[in-house]
Amino acid sequence: MPVDRAIADILAGMMLDFQTCYRALQNRDPRYDGQFFTGVTSTGIFCRPVCPAVRPKPENCRFFPSAAAAMAAGFRPCLRCRPESAPHSPAWNGVKTTVSRALKLIEQGALEQHSVGRLAQRLGVGERYLRRLFATHVGASPAAVDRSRRVLLAKKLITDSTRPMADIAYAAGFRSIRQFNDTFRKLYGRPPTALRTAHLGGRGSKSAPPCQPTPDRESASRGPL
Numbered sequence: 376m377p378v379d380r381a382i383a384d385i386l387a388g389m390m391l392d393f394q395t396c397y398r399a400l401q402n403r404d405p406r407y408d409g410q411f412f413t414g415v416t417s418t419g420i421f422c423r424p425v426c427p428a429v430r431p432k433p434e435n436c437r438f439f440p441s442a443a444a445a446m447a448a449g450f451r452p453c454l455r456c457r458p459e460s461a462p463h464s465p466a467w468n469g470v471k472t473t474v475s476r477a478l479k480l481i482e483q484g485a486l487e488q489h490s491v492g493r494l495a496q497r498l499g500v501g502e503r504y505l506r507r508l509f510a511t512h513v514g515a516s517p518a519a520v521d522r523s524r525r526v527l528l529a530k531k532l533i534t535d536s537t538r539p540m541a542d543i544a545y546a547a548g549f550r551s552i553r554q555f556n557d558t559f560r561k562l563y564g565r566p567p568t569a570l571r572t573a574h575l576g577g578r579g580s581k582s583a584p585p586c587q588p589t590p591d592r593e594s595a596s597r598g599p600l
């Protein structure tokens with residue numbers, strides 16, 4: 376499919392088709408960065424199209440319109456291409472004003488204090504309608520988007536700053552250090568502090584496996600993808 380056509384499809388609010396995504400992935404096409412994420416079923420990890428890791432086989436790929444959708448489907452963020460660093464999808468700008476506005480408000484922490492119902496109210500739409508828009512255009516519920524926002528923001532701060540973990544937990548909207556630790560253990564298979572150490576110590580390491588799998592997935596992902 377020509378790129379123009381693919382972009383037209385995004386603008387129409389549709390998810391890119393499989394072939395377009397797979398081709399973008401094969402070419403590590405930066406134009407698609409942020410427009411979709413690839414869940415790799417053989418590793419349980421999701422990546423940006425520009426990930427430098429070994430390209431997965433098509434039968435192991437699932438494509439998602441957002442990081443939140445990939446996370447909601449049970450995939451873990453790749454430690455190598457760092458989905459938290461993906462640019463915000465231009466597809467979301469102006470496609471559906473309500474969705475873009477909702478995403479922006481969630482990004483600003485609208486769901487930290489208030490419910491989805493309240494968010495819908497602010498946008499002048501019904502809650503049910505808002506949920507439906509999210510299911511169609513984002514591939515995840517508003518709450519799932521907020522969860523992934525918190526985790527990805529925290530992950531970015533862990534890797535890119537030297538701020539204390541407690542600060543990061545609260546800055547990212549976690550209610551407690553415990554919730555912060557539990558979320559990271561569950562998602563990355565290690566505590567937040569280990570992610571910082573891994574980042575500081577693992578730079579440029581040639582022996583790192585393709586997608587730096589979390590321990591319980593390690594054996595599954597050692598082989599070629």
Ligand SMILES: [Zn+2]
Pocket residue numbers: 421422423426427428453454455456457586
């Ligand atoms: Zn990756």
